[in-house]
Amino acid sequence: xxxxxxxxxxxxxxxxxxxxxxxxxxxxxxxxxxxxxxxxxxxxxxxxxxxxxxxxxxxxxxxxxxxxxxxxxxxxxxxxxxxxxxxxxxxxxxxxxxxxxxxxxxxxxxxxxxxxxxxxxxxxxxxxxxxxxxxxxxxxxxxxxxxxxxxxxxxxxxxxxxxxxxxxxxxxxxxxxxxxxxxxxxxxxxxxxxxxxxxxxxxxxxxxxxxxxxxxxxxxxxxxxxxxxxxxxxxxxxxxxxxxxxxxxxxxxxxxxxxxxxxxxxxxxxxxxxxxxxxxxxxxxxxxxxxxxxxxxxxxxxxxxxxxxxxxxxxxxxxxxxxxxxxxxxxxxxxxxxxxxxxxxxxxxxxxxxxxxxxxxxxxxxxxxxxxxxxxxxxxxxxxxxxxxxxxxxxxxxxxxxxxxxxxxxxxxxxxxxxxxxxxxxxxxxxxxxxxxxxxxxxxxxxxxxxxxxxxxxxxxxxxxxxxxxxxxxxxxxxxxxxxxxxxxxxxxxxxxxxxxxxxxxxxxxxxxxxxxxxxxxxxxxxxxxxxxxxxxxxxxxxxxxxxxxxxxxxxxxxxxxxxxxxxxxxxxxxxxxxxxxxxxxxxxxxxxxxxxxxxxxxxxxxxxxxxxxxxxxxxxxxxxxxxxxxxxxxxxxxxxxxxxxxxxxxxxxxxxxxxxxxxxxxxxxxxxxxxxxxxxxxxxxxxxxxxxxxxxxxxxxxxxxxxxxxxxxxxxxxxxxxxxxxxxxxxxxxxxxxxxxxxxxxxxxxxxxxxxxxxxxxxxxxxxxxxxxxxxxxxxxxxxxxxxxxxxxxxxxxxxxxxxxxxxxxxxxxxxxxxxxxxxxxxxxxxxx
Numbered sequence: 092x093x094x095x096x097x098x099x100x101x102x103x104x105x106x107x108x109x110x111x112x113x114x115x116x117x118x119x120x121x122x123x124x125x126x127x128x129x130x131x132x133x134x135x136x137x138x139x140x141x142x143x144x145x146x147x148x149x150x151x152x153x154x155x156x157x158x159x160x161x162x163x164x165x166x167x168x169x170x171x172x173x174x175x176x177x178x179x180x181x182x183x184x185x186x187x188x189x190x191x192x193x194x195x196x197x198x199x200x201x202x203x204x205x206x207x208x209x210x211x212x213x214x215x216x217x218x219x220x221x222x223x224x225x226x227x228x229x230x231x232x233x234x235x236x237x238x239x240x241x242x243x244x245x246x247x248x249x250x251x252x253x254x255x256x257x258x259x260x261x262x263x264x265x266x267x268x269x270x271x272x273x274x275x276x277x278x279x280x281x282x283x284x285x286x287x288x289x290x291x292x293x294x295x296x297x298x299x300x301x302x303x304x305x306x307x308x309x310x311x312x313x314x315x316x317x318x319x320x321x322x323x324x325x326x327x328x329x330x331x332x333x334x335x336x337x338x339x340x341x342x343x344x345x346x347x348x349x350x351x352x353x354x355x356x357x358x359x360x361x362x363x364x365x366x367x368x369x370x371x372x373x374x375x376x377x378x379x380x381x382x383x384x385x386x387x388x389x390x391x392x393x394x395x396x397x398x399x400x401x402x403x404x405x406x407x408x409x410x411x412x413x414x415x416x417x418x419x420x421x422x423x424x425x426x427x428x429x430x431x432x433x434x435x436x437x438x439x440x441x442x443x444x445x446x447x448x449x450x451x452x453x454x455x456x457x458x459x460x461x462x463x464x465x466x467x468x469x470x471x472x473x474x475x476x477x478x479x480x481x482x483x484x485x486x487x488x489x490x491x492x493x494x495x496x497x498x499x500x501x502x503x504x505x506x507x508x509x510x511x512x513x514x515x516x517x518x519x520x521x522x523x524x525x526x527x528x529x530x531x532x533x534x535x536x537x538x539x540x541x542x543x544x545x546x547x548x549x550x551x552x553x554x555x556x557x558x559x560x561x562x563x564x565x566x567x568x569x570x571x572x573x574x575x576x577x578x579x580x581x582x583x584x585x586x587x588x589x590x591x592x593x594x595x596x597x598x599x600x601x602x603x604x605x606x607x608x609x610x611x612x613x614x615x616x617x618x619x620x621x622x623x624x625x626x627x628x629x630x631x632x633x634x635x636x637x638x639x640x641x642x643x644x645x646x647x648x649x650x651x652x653x654x655x656x657x658x659x660x661x662x663x664x665x666x667x668x669x670x671x672x673x674x675x676x677x678x679x680x681x682x683x684x685x686x687x688x689x690x691x692x693x694x695x696x697x698x699x700x701x702x703x704x705x706x707x708x709x710x711x712x713x714x715x716x717x718x719x720x721x722x723x724x725x726x727x728x729x730x731x732x733x734x735x736x737x738x739x740x741x742x743x744x745x746x747x748x749x750x751x752x753x754x755x756x757x758x759x760x761x762x763x764x765x766x767x768x769x770x771x772x773x774x775x776x777x778x779x780x781x782x783x784x785x786x787x788x789x790x791x792x793x794x795x796x797x798x799x800x801x802x803x804x805x806x807x808x809x810x811x812x813x814x815x816x817x818x819x820x821x822x823x824x825x826x827x828x829x830x831x832x833x834x835x836x837x838x839x840x841x842x843x844x845x846x847x848x849x850x851x852x853x854x855x856x857x858x859x860x861x862x863x864x865x866x867x868x869x870x871x872x873x874x875x876x877x878x879x880x881x882x883x884x885x886x887x888x889x890x891x892x893x894x895x896x897x898x899x900x901x902x903x904x905x906x907x908x909x910x911x912x913x914x915x916x917x918x919x920x921x922x923x924x925x
Contacts, residue, residue, distance in 0.1 A: 102126065102153055106160035107174050110167070117251040118175035125179060125247060129186055136189035141225050151306055155181040158302035161342040168392035172250075172288035173295060176261055179248075180299045184265040187235025190228050198227060205238065206231050212520030230518075233269040237262035253286045260292055267296040268303055272381045273496045277554075281389055294393045297382040304375055305341045305353065345398070353379060354402035362410050372401050421565040425506065425534060433871050437592045440538035441600070442607050442872070444487050444582055445615075446836045447532060448474045450511065450525035451491025451580065452613060453834070455550060457523050458492075475624075476604070476617045478586070478597055485540075485589040490579040495549040496571075499556060503545075504567065507531060524864035526834040526872070537562040539592055540584035547580040605629050609835040609860055631655075631832075631858055640855055643894030649886065649923045654832075654859035656891045658852045664905055665797055665806040668694045668747070674709045674793075675743025684771035685746055697803045701750045705795045708748075708756075708768075711741040712777065713786040721786050730760060730787050744780065746772070746790075759790045798849075798915070800908025807908050808850040809916075829857040831883070833868055840874040845888030846881070847916040849909060852895055859887060863923065882921070889917035889924070 102108055111119055133149050159177050160166055166174070190198070197203040198210045199220075208230070214223040228235065240262040248258045260283065267275050279292035336357040344351045353375060359365045379399045386395040405412075434440070452472030459470040477486040494503055502510035510516055511525040536543050545558040555574035560567050593599040597619045604617060604627045611632050616624035631654055636642045643656040665671065669691035677688040688694060699705050711734050713721050720740070725733045734741070748754055748769075759768045767773035768790055778784050797806035829843045843857055866883065868875055875883065892913050901909060 102156070105153065105156045107156055107166065107178055111171065111174055111178075114171055116171050116175065118171065121247060121249075122175060122178055122182075125182055125244065128244070129182055132186060132189045137185070140190055140195075140228060141188060149182075151185070152181045154306045155184075155299070155302040158305050158341070159298050161340070162298050162301050162305075162395070164394060164396060165392065170289050172257065172285065173290045176257065176264065176290060176295050177298060179261055180264050180268075180295065181302065183240055183244075183261070184236055184268050184299060184303065185232065186239050186265075187232040187237070188228055189239075190235065195224065198224065205234070208518040209520055212518045215520065216514070216517060233266045237266035240265060250285045250288065255285050257285055257290070260290070264292055264296050264299060268300045271497060271500070272385060273500070276385070291389065291393055294386055294389060297386055297395070300378060301382055304378055307336055307355075307371075348398070350396050350398045352398045352400075352402050354404070356404045358406040358408055360408045362407075362412060365405065365407065365412055368405070369403070372403055376401050422563050425537075425563065425565075434535060434538070435871065435873060437538040438603060439872075440535040440592070441487075441603060442836065443532040443535040444539075445474065445476075445604070445608060446526055446834075446872075448487060448489035448491060448580070449608070449613065449835050450523075450527055451493070452489055453491075453523045454521060454525065455490075455492045456612075457521055472613045474613060474615045476600065476615075478590070478600070478617070478619050480586055480590075480620050483586045485584045485586050487582040487584075488579070491550075493549045493552075493577075493579050494547045494556070495552060496554065496556065498549070499547070499558065499569070503533065503558075506534065524834065524862065526836060526868070531870070532872075536582065536584065540588040542585055544583040545580065546577060546583070548574060548577045550578070601625055601627070607837045607839075609832050611835075613835070631860055634858070641852075641895075641898050643891055643898060645859065645887070645890045645894070648890040648893050648925055650925055651863035652859065652861055652886065652890075652923055654857070656854055656858075656887075656894065657856040658891065658895060658899075659855050660899060661851055661853045662808065664800070664851065664908065665696070665795075665808055666804055667692060668696045668699070671696075671705065671795055673707070673745035675745045678744050678746045680746050680748045680752075680769065680772055682752070682770060684776055685744075688747075695803070696806070698749050698751070699747050700797055700799075700806075703797055703799065705797055706748065706756045707793055707795075708746040708790045709793055710744050710746065710761075710777065710790045711738075711788055712744060712780055712782045713788060714742060714781050715783055717741065718783045718785055721783075725787070730789055734789055742781075745793075756792045756794075758792050760787060761790070762787045798908065798912045800911060801904055805904055805908055807905075807912050809847055809912065810850060811847045812844045813846075827855055829854070830859070831857075832860040833866055833872075834862060835860060836872070838868055838872065838874060841880065841883075843887065844884055845891065846885055848888065849892060849895065849912060851905075851909075852899065854891065857887070857891075865922075885917070885919075886921050886923055889913065889921075892917060 103112070108122075111122075130149050133152065137148070156178055159181065163169065169177075194203065201209045201211050203210070208227070210223065210227050213227045214220055217223045217226060241258055245258060246256075248261055249256045260279075263278055267279060270278075275293055275296050279296055281291050281293050283290055283292060336355055338354070338356045341353055341355065342351050343354060355372060359368065376399060379397055379401070383395045383397050383399060386393050434443075449472075452474065456470050456472050463469060473490045475486070475488045477484075477488065479485070498510055502508050502513065509527050511527045541562045543560045545560070546555065547558075548555040553573050553575055555572050555577050557570040557572070558567055590597065593603070601617055601619075604615065606629075608615065608627065608629060609631050610628055611630050615627035617627060618624055634642065634655060634657075636657060640657045640659050643658060645652060645654045645656065662672075663670070668677075668688075677691065678685040679688050679694070696705070699707075717737065717740060721733065721737060724736055728736070748756075754769060760766070761768075761774045761777060764774055764784075774782075777788060782788060796809045796811060798809055799806055831838045831841045831843065843859075845854075848854075861883070866875065866879060874880070892909070896906065896909050896913065899909075
């Protein structure tokens with residue numbers, strides 16, 4: 092007598108169930124028991140946890156079972172246990188979404204022990220606790236389903252009359268429906284025996300995933316499609332308005348070819364939704380292709396004979412639609428992204444590879460050392476550059492995290508898709524923020540070598556992968572092997588190609604490494620055709636301070652930014668006119684003309700300051716002795732260039748103008764009698780001072796910025812700089828070392844210039860390392876965009892001034908003036924300021 096499961100729902104009318112009933116299967120009681128247990132869980136608990144999600148109820152499970160019978164070529168050839176597992180997997184694959192209240196508490200307290208990702212990290216990304224919980228559970232629901240099967244249903248899946256069960260295999264099959272095909276082939280088998288029963292777990296997993304993704308119509312929107320349409324949520328009513336899949340049966344067979352085809356018919360009112368639907372169907376085609384390829388390597392009863400291109404018949408309402416797609420040319424795009432057009436110099440390919448190693452090592456360091464057991468040795472990041480001319484190889488080797496197969500396929504081999512900007516990585520919520528942002532950095536290795544080998548092992552796995560790549564060729568080979576000896580990643584380049592980039596001089600490689608990387612907490616060694624390592628050392632945290640300089644530790648004032656500035660006390664504050672370093676003999680202008688200042692102490696400096704500026708003129712006087720030289724040079728140069736060439740030989744005067752005259756200041760050329768800058772300040776007046784009447788001259792307007800501290804008595808000299816957008820990206824080479832790093836890598840073209848700087852000190856040296864993820868360099872990693880550059884200069888400039896305030900040993904009045912200056916010109920507090 093056959094066992095009836097549920098007449099009301101109609102499960103007994105499903106083809107797979109009927110087949111078991113016809114065989115009087117001893118697995119039917121198992122199915123009935125599981126069905127009755129999970130029915131309420133699917134109908135009640137999942138909607139409670141996921142009120143906004145699409146249906147994952149018992150109806151979804153039954154439609155999957157129905158789809159399964161259509162997918163399999165000949166269900167009569169399936170083993171009784173295989174049919175039972177298919178039915179059970181349809182019932183149980185989503186049961187992990189029905190998390191208990193106890194588990195929800197553990198998740199929300201970040202005490203859920205099964206996954207690395209914390210709920211708090213998801214909340215930071217989504218900023219909605221309810222949606223964050225749903226997203227957290229959704230990400231791991233297949234693994235939670237496997238956990239439910241093994242813990243809550245233990246003992247329900249025994250083989251009749253034998254002390255054997257298929258609990259583990261069923262759990263893995265359910266877990267597989269959100270995993271990649273490499274996971275399936277690594278964790279599931281094709282031929283297992285349980286007593287007299289046999290089953291093919293890989294095949295069953297393929298059937299489950301295809302049956303699941305085909306459950307799409309007006310009654311249910313699969314999550315992948317739901318997310319494509321509107322990641323922030325979309326109502327059932329809105330979905331029904333825009334799109335209806337009208338066919339329940341989605342598989343048909345061509346009588347001539349014998350091939351099955353997946354097909355979709357329906358109508359759509361929105362081109363936006365239409366595009367998303369086609370993206371979903373592309374994913375369906377990908378799944379069909381991979382499932383059929385895998386199944387067709389198996390024995391004939393498991394073959395899936397399909398035309399892998401779905402047939403789509405969507406009626407458009409109110410618009411027309413084209414199936415033309417934008418396409419990219421691999422060679423053209425890769426040539427654009429991997430060359431000097433972006434980076435400026437082929438040698439920077441090495442910078443990109445070392446940065447990848449630094450990121451990988453820093454991530455592993457944080458993960459491992461945070462969970463360090465008592466007595467265990469701390470992890471030490473190590474990077475090696477091995478130059479081996481004899482083997483024609485250069486190897487960059489690190490002991491970082493290495494790459495899993497999933498990372499290789501989803502990110503490493505996917506140009507423009509950075510793992511470090513992916514949700515998978517962000518939700519780990521690590522303190523270290525990698526610099527990699529664009530997903531193209533590895534392409535730069537082809538500036539160093541035409542052929543590249545990558546050998547990598549994820550540090551939590553025993554699987555090693557060898558990837559062979561070739562410049563201008565999109566095809567790669569990937570070889571898997573078990574290997575516990577490899578620790579991290581090795582990049583192997585062609586020696587001749589590599590050393591040619593460095594002008595056939597390995598010493599230039601050493602110099603490059605010492606320039607571009609900070610090595611604090613990282614052991615970096617270079618082997619130059621020898622077993623004797625050359626230590627690469629460029630430390631930020633250890634510095635010898637020369638006599639006469641003062642060290643400002645930026646970490647005392649900033650968070651997520653480390654480094655220091657060395658400053659030197661310069662000129663003093665200004666309290667009288669003789670504290671100003673004028674270029675020439677000082678004259679004062681009045682309406683009566685200009686007169687030499689005999690006693691500077693008699694002049695009140697406050698009478699010459701307008702809006703924190705003391706303005707004056709520098710004017711060269713060309714005396715008779717210099718007349719011939721001046722006129723000779725002037726024949727071939729303009730006036731300003733002539734003055735510049737003879738600057739040291741000319742006699743200069745500086746002219747100050749009282750503020751009560753309210754005059755405009757401007758550069759002015761004196762060429763002829765009658766040329767007047769102001770009344771009684773003209774060509775004739777300069778001739779009276781000894782200027783040649785045959786030579787032109789030029790008045791240059793100058794100013795000194797003075798911030799008032801103690802009224803009329805104490806002024807702080809300062810300068811303001813406006814950084815130009817047009818010239819900002821050209822590095823200014825100077826003797827003073829001012830270097831900016833992002834996560835240990837030099838930003839080569841960055842120019843530090845405090846927007847406003849007190850002139851009571853000089854900045855002799857700056858070494859700064861930005862650790863915050865907020866600071867993302869441009870695609871070349873040589874600089875930042877203009878607004879970010881301004882922000883960085885402001886943040887560093889303020890920290891240096893605060894350090895000067897605390898360390899210059901100023902008297903009270905001067906210290907008070909500097910404090911007012913900082914409050915006036917650095918009033919904004921950034922998120923990095925302590």
